[in-house]
Amino acid sequence: MYEDIVMxxxxxxxxxxxxxxxxxxxxxxxxxxxxxxxxxxRDELAALKAAAALLSAVREPHPAVVEGVMRAARAAVSRxxxxxxxxxxxxxxxxxxxxxxxxxxxxxxxxxxxxxxxxGLDAGLDRVEYSLYQEQAETPASxxxxxxxxxxxxxxxxxxx
Amino acid sequence: MTDDELVAAFQAGDxxxxxxxxxxxxxxxxxxxxxxxxxxDAAEDIFQEVFLKLVRDPSAxxxxxxxxxxxxxxxxxAAMDHFRRQGSRGxxxxxxxxxxxxxxxxxxxxxxxxxxxxxxxxxxxxxxAALGRLSQDQREVFYLRHxxxxxxxxxxxxxxxxxxxxxxxxxxxxxxxxxxxxxxxx
Numbered sequence: 391m392y393e394d395i396v397m398x399x400x401x402x403x404x405x406x407x408x409x410x411x412x413x414x415x416x417x418x419x420x421x422x423x424x425x426x427x428x429x430x431x432r433d434e435l436a437a438l439k440a441a442a443a444l445l446s447a448v449r450e451p452h453p454a455v456v457e458g459v460m461r462a463a464r465a466a467v468s469r470x471x472x473x474x475x476x477x478x479x480x481x482x483x484x485x486x487x488x489x490x491x492x493x494x495x496x497x498x499x500x501x502x503x504x505x506x507x508x509x510g511l512d513a514g515l516d517r518v519e520y521s522l523y524q525e526q527a528e529t530p531a532s533x534x535x536x537x538x539x540x541x542x543x544x545x546x547x548x549x550x551x
Numbered sequence: 552m553t554d555d556e557l558v559a560a561f562q563a564g565d566x567x568x569x570x571x572x573x574x575x576x577x578x579x580x581x582x583x584x585x586x587x588x589x590x591x592d593a594a595e596d597i598f599q600e601v602f603l604k605l606v607r608d609p610s611a612x613x614x615x616x617x618x619x620x621x622x623x624x625x626x627x628x629a630a631m632d633h634f635r636r637q638g639s640r641g642x643x644x645x646x647x648x649x650x651x652x653x654x655x656x657x658x659x660x661x662x663x664x665x666x667x668x669x670x671x672x673x674x675x676x677x678x679x680a681a682l683g684r685l686s687q688d689q690r691e692v693f694y695l696r697h698x699x700x701x702x703x704x705x706x707x708x709x710x711x712x713x714x715x716x717x718x719x720x721x722x723x724x725x726x727x728x729x730x731x732x733x734x735x736x737x
Contacts, residue, residue, distance in 0.1 A: 402722035403715075412702060430729070437681075437728040444678045445697050449582045455595045456573055459602045463566040466606050470564060 399424075405431050409438050554618035562609040573602065576619065580626050583698035586682075587630050587691065597629045604629075616708070623699045624709045627691070681731035689724035692717055 401424050407413040408421040425431050552560070552568075554575070560568035580601060584594040604611055604625055612621050685693065695706050703721075707714040 402726065403718040406718055406721045406725060407703070410696065410703070433733065434725045434729045437732050438725050440674065440678050440732070441682060441693075441728055442697060444675050444682075445582070445586070445694075448578050449585055450578050451581045451595050451598050455599055456577060459573060459599055459606065460566065460570055462603055463561070463569045463606045467564050467566045 399428055399430055401428065401431055402434075405434060406438075409435060555614050558605075558609070558612055558614070558618060561605070569602075569606065572605075572618075576622055579619075579698045579700070580622060583623070583694050584626060584630060586694045586698070588633065589683075593633060597626065597633055600629050601626045617701070617705070619699060620701055620705050620709060623695065623701065627695065627709060677732060678728075681728050684731060685724050685727055689720050689727065692720045693724045696721065 401421065404413065404417060404421050405425075408418055413421055421431075425435065552571070554572065557568040557572050561572070577598070581594060581598050584597050585591065588594050588597070601622065612618060682690065682693070692706065692710070695701075695709065696703065699706070699709075701709070703717050704714055707717045710717065
């Protein structure tokens, strides 16, 4: 009789869904009603509960095993950062070198190029400055031109010693 | 933070995020591997292998599924590889053999939860023995469901089986447990 129920019950998989909380409203109600009339399903439910209780005891790996994983993770992250920084430095260096190379190339351009510091304007200014300098050189200097405020002080200090 | 956020943080260079993921999932993954292999050393080796996969290639988890699904897929595949290398299919006793303690002896928490506390030592040994007598297919599905907490649909995805097959294996496992426990009490 008991084995007949096992053969014909047909609630095996539904019981599994019910036990693991995956039987929705209608199915759950049907299973609950069935369990009330089926000793085999009641016994299976009890077996599942007992197994789940045994398996619920917490088991953890040795701390050294976990630490081994974390060590590898820290090393991987560190390697990644170092690789990333080197790439950025390389790019910056390359960019700077390009700018400097460009500036150097530009500095070696022929004198005929139309650049502000090589234009006729500067040559004109040079002539003006030179002529002023010549005038100053030809004019004799007077004592008033050199206003040494400290000369008297120096004489005073010297004579005081 | 969600698992996906922690993985993203680790992918961005935060090793502490991996630590958090380890804390969340280590008991479930290790418990599963320990039950499946029946050996602490094998379970620990495979456990490390599982998480090192993420360390070596953070992009291995692409967020196309739940992180836990991915984790247990990797764990299951690593366990299968282990069995292939060993030339067995994991049909090892769950209780101690010779000098090797069995999983029953590896309870870490000194104070088990209320459910576990209700199972006395003798009952625990009977249940462990009954679990050990399940076929490899039944045991795999049974432990995967219990330890992962994933739905049967997700487990079917991990195993590459139709959900009906997964449920059928679970049902047969439950029936086998019932019969074994009845025999022990007779």
